[in-house]
Amino acid sequence: MIATDPAGFFGMLPAMTHAVYATRAGGFWLIGRVTIGRRLQRMLKALPGAVIASTVAPILLAGGITAWFAVAAAAATMIALRNDFAAVLAGVAVAALARGAGL
Amino acid sequence: MPGLFAYGMAFGTVAVRKGFSLIDAVIMSGTGYAGVAQLIVLESWPQRLTVPAIAATAAVTALISSRFLLIGASLRPWLGSQPSAKIYPALFLLTELNWLMSMRYRANGGSDPAYFLGGGAVIYCVWEVSTAAGFWQFDRRSAYLRYRPGVAGVLCRHAGVDVARHARLDWLDYRRRGRGHHLLSVRRHVAPDCWRARRFGGGRLDR
Numbered sequence: 001m002i003a004t005d006p007a008g009f010f011g012m013l014p015a016m017t018h019a020v021y022a023t024r025a026g027g028f029w030l031i032g033r034v035t036i037g038r039r040l041q042r043m044l045k046a047l048p049g050a051v052i053a054s055t056v057a058p059i060l061l062a063g064g065i066t067a068w069f070a071v072a073a074a075a076a077t078m079i080a081l082r083n084d085f086a087a088v089l090a091g092v093a094v095a096a097l098a099r100g101a102g103l
Numbered sequence: 104m105p106g107l108f109a110y111g112m113a114f115g116t117v118a119v120r121k122g123f124s125l126i127d128a129v130i131m132s133g134t135g136y137a138g139v140a141q142l143i144v145l146e147s148w149p150q151r152l153t154v155p156a157i158a159a160t161a162a163v164t165a166l167i168s169s170r171f172l173l174i175g176a177s178l179r180p181w182l183g184s185q186p187s188a189k190i191y192p193a194l195f196l197l198t199e200l201n202w203l204m205s206m207r208y209r210a211n212g213g214s215d216p217a218y219f220l221g222g223g224a225v226i227y228c229v230w231e232v233s234t235a236a237g238f239w240q241f242d243r244r245s246a247y248l249r250y251r252p253g254v255a256g257v258l259c260r261h262a263g264v265d266v267a268r269h270a271r272l273d274w275l276d277y278r279r280r281g282r283g284h285h286l287l288s289v290r291r292h293v294a295p296d297c298w299r300a301r302r303f304g305g306g307r308l309d310r
């Protein structure tokens with residue numbers, strides 16, 4: 001606790017800061033060390049989608065049927081309207097409706 | 104953005120429960136700036152902050168934040184041509200949100216790196232403000248002294264005064280009569296208690 005151990009708190013801060021900054025800058029730095037060929041280029045292009053998919057997947061698994069409906073609604077809106085705000089609204093609305101309906 | 108604010112407030116709230124002061128919470132949000140990892144670290148805050156405990160916490164933080172490795176890598180084709188003296192400080196502000204916005208901006212034909220930096224700065228400010236807001240809204244509802252150890256609180260803890268008991272009484276007092284009176288009564292009743300307990304080597308009752 002900070003109240004009883006200020007020295008520890010101020011030891012914890014730089015430790016956390018460095019750990020997180022290392023990951024923030026590390027990926028960028030590491031990929032700069034290697035020459036980017038055609039394969040790596042394609043991989044980097046696919047990365048954003050992969051990162052998003054890996055963020056959504058646990059939510060889908062944990063959230064059950066409600067989450068599936070919400071994500072499906074958001075995806076359908078995105079495909080139809082190409083507007084991310086509309087997609088978010090649709091997802092939240094469907095999630096609220098599904099919860100309200102007792103799913 | 105609302106989601107971000109909610110997370111920031113959650114962090115602020117947990118920080119109150121863990122006995123952090125507002126300044127501590129805001130500093131932690133501002134330097135660590137680790138999002139969900141901050142919450143997890145706070146929930147598993149070690150009882151005693153030894154070097155191994157700190158190292159373990161740093162390792163957990165790095166593990167949770169390892170998604171930034173991939174995210175950072177995907178920024179290379181765009182920002183790789185920027186001078187590193189500019190790009191590495193800017194990477195401190197890297198989060199999923201401004202990364203996602205930058206990717207969209209790029210897909211629509213934009214290429215100004217300032218977009219990434221500006222988005223990051225806005226998100227940083229929102230994070231700080233939401234931490235403070237979460238702290239404040241919980242702090243107002245919680246017992247005054249227990250959760251906001253000022254000088255008197257710290258002294259009491261060291262001296263082993265039962266802060267929780269005082270806090271319960273004080274909280275009623277605080278609600279009834281307002282802050283000015285409350286602080287007066289703290290000075291009159293709690294502070295001498297601290298002093299007495301310390302003098303006679305009182306036990307640590309509040310743990």
